[in-house]
Amino acid sequence: MPVASVTSSLTSLIGNHGLYAVFGLMAIDAVFPAASELVMVYAGALAAGAFAGQHVDLFGSRISSHAWGFVAMALAGTLGYLVGAIAGWAIGLYGGRPLLEQRGRWLHLSPAKLDRAERWFDRWDDLAVLIGRVTPVIRSFISIPAGVFRMPFWRYTVLTLLGSAVWSFAIAGAGYAAGKSYERFHHDFSFVEYAVVAAVLALAAYLIVRWRRSSQKTSGVEGRAQP
Numbered sequence: 001m002p003v004a005s006v007t008s009s010l011t012s013l014i015g016n017h018g019l020y021a022v023f024g025l026m027a028i029d030a031v032f033p034a035a036s037e038l039v040m041v042y043a044g045a046l047a048a049g050a051f052a053g054q055h056v057d058l059f060g061s062r063i064s065s066h067a068w069g070f071v072a073m074a075l076a077g078t079l080g081y082l083v084g085a086i087a088g089w090a091i092g093l094y095g096g097r098p099l100l101e102q103r104g105r106w107l108h109l110s111p112a113k114l115d116r117a118e119r120w121f122d123r124w125d126d127l128a129v130l131i132g133r134v135t136p137v138i139r140s141f142i143s144i145p146a147g148v149f150r151m152p153f154w155r156y157t158v159l160t161l162l163g164s165a166v167w168s169f170a171i172a173g174a175g176y177a178a179g180k181s182y183e184r185f186h187h188d189f190s191f192v193e194y195a196v197v198a199a200v201l202a203l204a205a206y207l208i209v210r211w212r213r214s215s216q217k218t219s220g221v222e223g224r225a226q227p
Contacts, residue, residue: 010025010034010035010038010039010042011038011042013025014039014042014043014046015042015046015051015054018046018056018057018073019056019057019058019072019073019076020076022039022040022043022073022076022077022080023076023077023079023080023083024080025039025080026039026040026076026077026078026080026081026084026164026168027080027081027083027084027087028084029081029084029139029140030080030081030082030083030084030085030087030088030140030143030164031084031085031087031088031091031140031143031144032140033137033140034140036077036081036139036140036167036171037136037171039077040073040074040077040167040168040171040172040175041171041172041174041175041178042175043073043074043076043077043172043175044070044073044074044171044172044173044174044175044176044177044178045175045176045178045179046069046073046175047066047069047070047072047073047172047175047176048066048069048070048175048176048177048178048179049066049179050175050178050179055069056069056072056073058072066176070172070173070176073172074165074168074169074172074173075168077164077167077168077172078161078164078165078168078169081160081164081167081168082157082160082161082164084143085142085143085156085160085164086157086160087143088143088144088146088147089143089144089146089147089151089153089156090147091143091144091147092143092144092145092146092147092148092149093147093148093150094147095144095147095148096148097114097148100114100144100148113141114145114148117141117142117145118145118149120132120138120145121145121146121149121151126151126155126159127159128142128146129142129146129151129156129159129160129163130159130162130163131163132163133159133160133162133163133164133166133167134163134166134167139163139167143160
């Protein structure tokens with residue numbers, strides 16, 4: 001699916017369902033990348049009144065203050081992410097490595113990624129969660145490994161809450177600050193999305209080439225080693 005289509009789908013979802021869409025999308029992002037940057041930027045812009053006819057509703061009542069609308073959107077992102085992160089932690093805790101070895105590809109958590117996550121936790125200890133929550137891409141691959149490595153629940157929850165609050169309020173703040181100029185901001189932001197996709201594809205191509213060269217060298221060495 002083209003990047004523009006994904007962007008349009010996410011923004012339409014938030015425009016139609018507001019706080020509830022932000023909560024749900026951020027819950028998903030805690031275990032599977034769901035463009036949290038775009039979600040929170042758009043949420044902040046919506047709270048600022050950037051879009052005619054769209055406003056922030058809570059339980060059917062309109063939040064008339066732009067400032068309180070921003071707080072509501074940022075809190076929805078924070079709490080949604082926390083709920084998703086706890087679910088991811090539980091999956092890791094009760095499923096463990098066997099689950100990831102069998103179904104990890106569904107969650108984009110291959111054995112190699114799990115090994116990298118383990119090194120991340122070894123390097124940063126408890127701060128692995130706090131730092132991971134404010135690090136792009138990595139933030140979506142912290143929840144399940146934290147459960148696999150049996151990080152204490154309350155410590156994990158507090159650090160996740162802090163990290164997700166910093167992330168949600170900061171990114172939503174960027175959208176809120178953009179305000180009426182969001183369309184121009186979003187236009188520029190779309191170029192960043194395309195650049196990220198291009199970089200990912202380039203990295204994948206590089207890794208494939210490197211893997212093939214490594215395989216050829218290994219086959220050559222084994223061939224020479226045979227009598």
